[in-house]
Amino acid sequence: MIGASGAVLPKVMELSSVAVNVAVGTVVAAMCGLVLSSRPPKPSSYGGEGSQSELAICEAETHFHMISSSDSTRDVALRYDASKVHVLVTGGAGYLGTHTCLELLRHGYEVTVIDNLANSKLEGLRRVAKLTGKGGCLHFKRMDVTDVTELSAFLKMIPECSACYHLAALKAVGESCQMPLEYYDNNVGGTVRLLLELHQHNCRRFIFSSSATVYGTSPAPVTEESPVGVGISNPYGKSKFIIEEVLRDFSNSKMGKEWAIMILRYFNPVGAHESGMIGEDPAGVPNNLMPYVLQVAIGRRKELTIFGDDYPTPDGTGVRDYIHVMDLAEGHRMSLEYMDQKGGGLYTFNLGSGRGFSVLEMVESLQKVSGVPIPYQVGSRRPGDLAEVYADATAAQRELGWKASRGLETMCRDMWRWQQGNPQGFNGEDEQADAKRSGSRDSERLSGIGLVRRMSLAAVFVR
Numbered sequence: 001m002i003g004a005s006g007a008v009l010p011k012v013m014e015l016s017s018v019a020v021n022v023a024v025g026t027v028v029a030a031m032c033g034l035v036l037s038s039r040p041p042k043p044s045s046y047g048g049e050g051s052q053s054e055l056a057i058c059e060a061e062t063h064f065h066m067i068s069s070s071d072s073t074r075d076v077a078l079r080y081d082a083s084k085v086h087v088l089v090t091g092g093a094g095y096l097g098t099h100t101c102l103e104l105l106r107h108g109y110e111v112t113v114i115d116n117l118a119n120s121k122l123e124g125l126r127r128v129a130k131l132t133g134k135g136g137c138l139h140f141k142r143m144d145v146t147d148v149t150e151l152s153a154f155l156k157m158i159p160e161c162s163a164c165y166h167l168a169a170l171k172a173v174g175e176s177c178q179m180p181l182e183y184y185d186n187n188v189g190g191t192v193r194l195l196l197e198l199h200q201h202n203c204r205r206f207i208f209s210s211s212a213t214v215y216g217t218s219p220a221p222v223t224e225e226s227p228v229g230v231g232i233s234n235p236y237g238k239s240k241f242i243i244e245e246v247l248r249d250f251s252n253s254k255m256g257k258e259w260a261i262m263i264l265r266y267f268n269p270v271g272a273h274e275s276g277m278i279g280e281d282p283a284g285v286p287n288n289l290m291p292y293v294l295q296v297a298i299g300r301r302k303e304l305t306i307f308g309d310d311y312p313t314p315d316g317t318g319v320r321d322y323i324h325v326m327d328l329a330e331g332h333r334m335s336l337e338y339m340d341q342k343g344g345g346l347y348t349f350n351l352g353s354g355r356g357f358s359v360l361e362m363v364e365s366l367q368k369v370s371g372v373p374i375p376y377q378v379g380s381r382r383p384g385d386l387a388e389v390y391a392d393a394t395a396a397q398r399e400l401g402w403k404a405s406r407g408l409e410t411m412c413r414d415m416w417r418w419q420q421g422n423p424q425g426f427n428g429e430d431e432q433a434d435a436k437r438s439g440s441r442d443s444e445r446l447s448g449i450g451l452v453r454r455m456s457l458a459a460v461f462v463r
Contacts (some may be wrong), residue, residue, distance in 0.1 A: 031256065064129045064138035067112075069150075074158050080138060080159050081396050084110040087336070088203070089162040090145050090194065091168030093120035095280040096209065098128050098326060100165060102278070103329040105132040112158055114151075115168065119283050123426035127277045131290060146190040155201040163205035163336055164198055169239075172287045176236035187239035187243060191247060199255065204344075207262040207335050210244055212321070212352070212389060213237030214265060220319075220356065221392040224265075224348050235385030237379075246349075251346035260339040260347075267321035267352040267391055269328050271411040272418035279418030280325075281425035290322075293363055294419045297372045306375060308381035314390060318381040319356035321390035324414070334400045352391025353404040361408070369412040440449035 036356030065079045080086065087104060091097045097120070101111050103127065113125065122140070129135030139158070143150050145168055155161075157450065169187045176183040198206065215222045217231030229241045244263055248257040270277030270290045285294040295301045309316040331351045339347070350370075357365075367374050397403045406414075 003458040007309050009348075028186060029413050039211060046197045060352040064125060067139055067141040067154075069153070069224045071157065076157050077159055079111055079136075079139065079329040082159070084108060084137065086110040086112065086159055088164040089113050090164065090166050091115055091120070091209075092165075093117060093122060093125050093140070094167065095120075096328060097167050098124040098278050098358070099273060099325045100167070100332045101125070101138065101287060102128045102132055102273065103326070103333050105134045105137055107333055110139075112141070112161070114141050114143050114145065114154070116144040117142055117380055119171075120195050121281065124281070127426075131273070131275060131277055145194050146186060148193050149195050151193065152200070155197055155203075160382055161198070161203040162203065162408075163207065163339075164194070165207045165209070165332060166194060167209045169209065173234045173236050174287065176239070180235040183235045183239050184242075184265045187236075188246070190240050191243050193249065195246075203262045204258050205262075205336065206337055207264065207332060207339075208243065208247060210263050210265045211237065211240045211264055212267045212350075212391065214241040214244060215389070217386065220388050220390045222343055222350065223392040224350060224391070248346060248452045254425075257344065260342070260344045262339060263346070264331065264335060264346040265350050265391075266328055266331075267323055267347065267350075267389070269325045270322050271324040271326065271406065273326060274414055274417075276414070276417035276421045279415060279422065281422070289320075289359060290366075291368055293374060294302055294415060295368060297370050297378075297416070298419050298423050301421070302375070304363065304376040305379045306376055307379050307385060309378045309385040310381075311317075313358055315358050315360045317359035319323045319358045319386060319388035319390065320360065321352040321354070321356050322408070322411060322412045323351060323353050323404050326414075327353075327406055331396065331400065331402045334402045338400050347399075349400060350391040350393045351395040351396060351402070351404075352393045354391055354393045356388050356390035357408060365408050366416065369409065370416045381408070 059395065060335065067076060085108070089101055089104075089111060092101050092111070093115040095115065097115070101113060104111050125140060127137065129138055132138075132324055141154055143154060145151060168190065170179075170183050195206070198204075212222070213232060213234075214228045215226055216229060216233075216237070218228070220227040228244070232241060244250050247261050247263060251259065251261050268288070268290075270280075280291050282288070282291050285296060293304055296304050306317055307316065310316055313319050328351055331349075331390050335347075335349070363374050363376065393404070399411075
């Protein structure tokens with residue numbers, strides 16, 4: 001019948017070709033683990049509208065490499081582009097981490113993230129992959145930096161890192177007062193263990209995520225020369241100060257002379273990426289002002305409590321320095337570029353807007369942008385709160401060439417866009433499955449979805 005119908009023969013031959021591609025692709029996928037480790041060609045090299053190839057593109061755009069302890073060093077190495085500068089980002093799935101990863105990927109870096117997902121979700125990294133179109137340059141391992149055995153094994157597995165951004169930390173001020181030992185062990189102990197392992201694996205550039213809390217009771221505006229460590233009222237802030245002291249001592253040591261170390265003291269990150277696809281998604285009750293205000297505006301919380309309206313400020317409420325998270329992400333990238341130019345040493349910079357906004361100014365600005373009234377009540381002052389804290393960031397502008405460029409209205413507009421599009425934060429429906437996949441690639445291979453993804457991607461690559 002085939003020979004009798006000339007119109008059918010080409011179709012059958014085409015189907016046979018597809019079948020061969022799928023069959024060969026399945027074998028390739030099984031050998032190489034292409035679910036999350038493929039670097040697809042540019043979209044222009046794929047098939048026409050509605051094709052299986054476009055489905056594969058869609059899958060590839062929102063995925064990144066999940067590294068498992070069962071992976072071989074050779075398999076992992078094949079996923080990396082050796083021509084790119086490779087950086088490690090601890091805590092890279094969090095609020096600052098996702099925005100920093102996005103900035104690094106867009107500027108051509110190969111990025112490896114380690115995060116225990118205690119206060120973050122993998123959905124953020126998926127969206128980073130989609131926004132950048134560079135999921136093939138993004139790698140993830142679920143782990144805790146305090147686990148020295150796992151950290152050492154992981155650093156042996158991945159290609160050598162040119163630099164490490166250390167963003168991972170416990171950061172809830174109130175919780176730190178209830179769990180001081182856990183905060184000192186995780187934040188201080190984890191940093192020391194990380195430095196030792198990085199040194200063993202030939203990574204000599206380190207960017208530390210510090211905080212304005214190290215300035216304690218120093219009067220505003222604070223410069224990098226302002227006193228630090230005096231009047232810090234909570235273990236979280238003290239842990240940041242202690243880490244800075246550790247880094248200073250380390251930098252002055254014989255071993256530390258080989259290193260370039262950057263301490264970035266930033267103030268109050270707010271806002272979100274302009275797309276509204278990634279933003280701050282706090283677990284539980286927000287500890288910071290603007291995430292709480294957003295949840296009131298969106299209807300998740302009844303009202304805001306302003307702690308004190310009798311400070312010596314223009315409207316009586318506390319004044320703080322707020323900085324757009326994308327400005328902060330740019331500062332992190334530019335810090336690495338600065339160290340490339342300057343070489344070894346210890347560098348410290350404030351990353352802030354250089355001016356303060358009161359609590360009421362922040363609330364009123366978000367009300368204006370959103371068009372939503374934000375109910376609030378005034379409570380008593382909290383112990384340890386200062387009237388005003390804001391930065392003098394001229395050193396960063398002079399040395400790094402960095403300056404906060406996004407104003408208050410932009411901060412509020414971007415964070416409101418994020419909150420409107422994600423009223424419940426990131427979609428966490430698949431988090432348990434993701435956690436399993438990050439720990440075992442075998443579970444992905446055995447799933448029906450995983451098999452379809454491998455077949456689709458492999459068929460594309462065989463073509």
